[in-house]
Amino acid sequence: MTSIEDRLRHLGATVATPPLPGPANVMRRGRQRRHRRRALGLAAAAVVATGSGAAVYSLRQGDPVSVRTAEPDPTQPEPEAPATGPRGTVEGEPNLRVVPDVVGLTVADARTAIESLGLAVSARSGSDAGEVVGQDPAAGEALHVGRSVTLDVADLDRPRNADGAVIRGQLLDGRGWTVGSSAAHGLCVTLGPSDLGCDDIGPVIPPGADPATPRKGADATGYAHPTTEASALAYAFLPAGAETVELVHDDGRTVTDGLVVEPTERFWAMPIEPGDNPETAVYRDAAGGEVARFPIDG
Amino acid sequence: MKPGGIDFSTWYADERETVVRSLLVIGGDPEGARDAVAEAFGRAYERWGRVAKMASPTGWVYRVALNEIRRRERRRRIESRLLRRRPAPPAVPPPEVDPDLWAAVAALPPREREVVVLRYVADLREREVAAVLGISEGAASAALVSARRRLANALGTVTADPPPPPPDPATTATTDTEEASAP
Numbered sequence A: 001m002t003s004i005e006d007r008l009r010h011l012g013a014t015v016a017t018p019p020l021p022g023p024a025n026v027m028r029r030g031r032q033r034r035h036r037r038r039a040l041g042l043a044a045a046a047v048v049a050t051g052s053g054a055a056v057y058s059l060r061q062g063d064p065v066s067v068r069t070a071e072p073d074p075t076q077p078e079p080e081a082p083a084t085g086p087r088g089t090v091e092g093e094p095n096l097r098v099v100p101d102v103v104g105l106t107v108a109d110a111r112t113a114i115e116s117l118g119l120a121v122s123a124r125s126g127s128d129a130g131e132v133v134g135q136d137p138a139a140g141e142a143l144h145v146g147r148s149v150t151l152d153v154a155d156l157d158r159p160r161n162a163d164g165a166v167i168r169g170q171l172l173d174g175r176g177w178t179v180g181s182s183a184a185h186g187l188c189v190t191l192g193p194s195d196l197g198c199d200d201i202g203p204v205i206p207p208g209a210d211p212a213t214p215r216k217g218a219d220a221t222g223y224a225h226p227t228t229e230a231s232a233l234a235y236a237f238l239p240a241g242a243e244t245v246e247l248v249h250d251d252g253r254t255v256t257d258g259l260v261v262e263p264t265e266r267f268w269a270m271p272i273e274p275g276d277n278p279e280t281a282v283y284r285d286a287a288g289g290e291v292a293r294f295p296i297d298g
Numbered sequence B: 001m002k003p004g005g006i007d008f009s010t011w012y013a014d015e016r017e018t019v020v021r022s023l024l025v026i027g028g029d030p031e032g033a034r035d036a037v038a039e040a041f042g043r044a045y046e047r048w049g050r051v052a053k054m055a056s057p058t059g060w061v062y063r064v065a066l067n068e069i070r071r072r073e074r075r076r077r078i079e080s081r082l083l084r085r086r087p088a089p090p091a092v093p094p095p096e097v098d099p100d101l102w103a104a105v106a107a108l109p110p111r112e113r114e115v116v117v118l119r120y121v122a123d124l125r126e127r128e129v130a131a132v133l134g135i136s137e138g139a140a141s142a143a144l145v146s147a148r149r150r151l152a153n154a155l156g157t158v159t160a161d162p163p164p165p166p167p168d169p170a171t172t173a174t175t176d177t178e179e180a181s182a183p
Helices: A004-014 A023-039 A107-115 B008-026 B030-046 B057-082 B099-106 B110-120 B126-133 B137-155
Strands: A093-098 A120-123 A131-136 A142-144 A148-154 A168-170 A176-182 A186-191 A203-205 A221-224 A232-237 A244-248 A267-272 A280-284 A290-295
Touching (some): A023 B008, A107 A131, B008 B057, B057 B126, B099 B137
Antiparallel strands (some): A168 A176, A186 A203, A244 A280
């Protein structure tokens, strides 16, 4: 009798696959993404930080940039073919429903998704515009029709950039992040969909402090999600007069490649990867002159 | 590009089939799986200097591709609800595939489906599976045990004897006394 494991391996080998783009096509796609970022005129600093390092991102102030939000491209056509996973029901159990994954959605969207299955919603706090940062039961678990899914809601106001867009971006591994603020947490970075928000990451600016106040050194930089993940978020606040940040190693190597995210006031952030640890953050003005430099503290 | 000795074209050509097969079994539709693969590998090329040096560039691609699929799926579910569209019926599995196993895998909870496919279809080690999904190794192990058990129960067959997890005095010991035995 063939084992489950062998059958799974064979299952993978026999699945019919759609035609895939060739290497040249994929590489062109990657180059186009890179050019699109550079064409926006952003001096991005890519930093790689381990769990103990701090890293810095920057974006030239005033650029109305919105790169890679956590939401899908609205111009993409809806896929026609249905997924092969279960569609909210449990086979053979007409009164059970599969709890959907709603972390990262607004409460309003989460309600729609959950209530349409015949389940109820119990939100622990926050308004319908708040973001779901946790759910119980977890996605994929079975629940009887009529029972409640409890939602943890991030009670955050959303700082917005000069164009009025909510500040959000995307880590290199695809997870979305947003910036929120509240009386309790101050200004903080939240990662979705499975992270717990400000309580998990910690405040970037303490409650009551002014985000526009020039900040120095370790206070000005930080990173979110301090684990050995494939990517994390680094952020910085620029001192007055500075418009860009670059990250410099002690041997003079400069890290300037990377992604860019929506700026607000003097807060900059961008996704990073573990590994490389620049030692110094150099802040430059619009002309490229050095405004300040600070060691990046671990 | 050839930093770190790995050539992107070769690596992509070697890996893309397995990645898309895994995504299809996890539950992406063919178009979604293809787009997720193109997007993930495109991003890998975009930053190939760094990705090539990672312990598992392929693991990174799985992570990005799964996020892409989840995002599309989430959006599609919301939109079909908002537009009061009837959810599409489940796709018929391809004929050459083991239909009972296909259905049993499709019926797994999402986390268990992902771990079992990443482990046995994508052939990643448990530690890589945990890293791709952003969960602890313990959670990945537990999900794998549960998934194998569910599949065995659904199919009335046995699992190969998995090695027991290393004893951890902080948790209660588990024994597979409930493993289904072959009829």
